[in-house]
Amino acid sequence: MKRALVCLLLTGCASADRPKDVLTLHERRGDKTETATWRPTDTAIIICDMWDTHTCAGAARRVAELAPKLNEFVTAARAQGVLIVHAPSDVIKFYEGTPQRQRAKDAPMAKAVIPFKWNRLDPDREGPLPIDDSDWCDCAKKCPIKEIEATKKWPWTRQIATIEIAAPDVVSADGQEIYNVFKLRGITNVILTGVHTNMCVLGRSFGIRQMVMLGMHTVLVRDLTDGLYDPRKPPHVSHDEGVALLVGHIEKYWCPTITSADVLP
Secondary structure (H helix, E strand, O other): OHHHHHHHHHHHHHHHOOOOOOEEEEEEEOOEEEEEEEOHHHEEEEEEOOEOOOOOHHHHHHHHHHHHHHHHHHHHHHHOOOEEEEEOOOOHHHHOOOHHHHHHHHOOOOOOOOOOOOOOOOOOOOOOOOOOOOOOOOOOOOOOHHHHHHHOOOOOOOEOOOOOOOOOOEEOOOHHHHHHHHHHHOOOEEEEEEEOOOOHHHHOOOOHHHHHHOOOEEEEEEEEEEOOOOOOOOOOOOHHHHHHHHHHHHHHHOOOEEOHHHOOO
16 A cells, blocks of 8 residues: 555656656557657647547447547647647538638648558558458447448538637648648647547548658557457457557557557646
């Protein structure tokens, strides 16, 4: 008990003594963790596809559970000078006419070393995903996902309202636009959050694969993401264990991960 109290007090001191002009990140890759320091003004957080609902009820529920903590995380980061980019794909029209959306549209074009596109699994660079996500609804009664996909009438309308879009933020789900903002502001460090780990977080034109291939210093916040995985599919582990396997895949082939505790006060 005494030792636990000492650890708690030391943790509190470390949080209180955290420098305001740097982000101290504990970057994990497999069983190795290294400490990195990033300047907040050189850093952006991308919030990927945290929609107000989803084609899978289970996925929508987990997003709603995740959103308050993610909002606390970006609020703390914003206060330190980190740029917050809201990237809710498919619903960008909801934000047309806002200063945050216009900010992305107004940034001058920046030439990149690779084209911006959806980046599928690259067998020359990475192994297969550690889960079978071919049928990923984990609800007891399967949601009518295939029927919705056939009509292209997606149920999401906006980013979930729990996550604040503050005055200095940026709204865009276009990799080129986001890159334009980064080059304009001298952003070289990118923190990825949001959903879903095995799909959009990895594959979007602003996702992990794209950012790493652009040469950005990239990390995933492993406790602020969620995957699409049904435990009835291989490797037949729990949903959380399936997400942990995806995190391990990213650490092995793409970039380190951190936890929200590196930024939260």
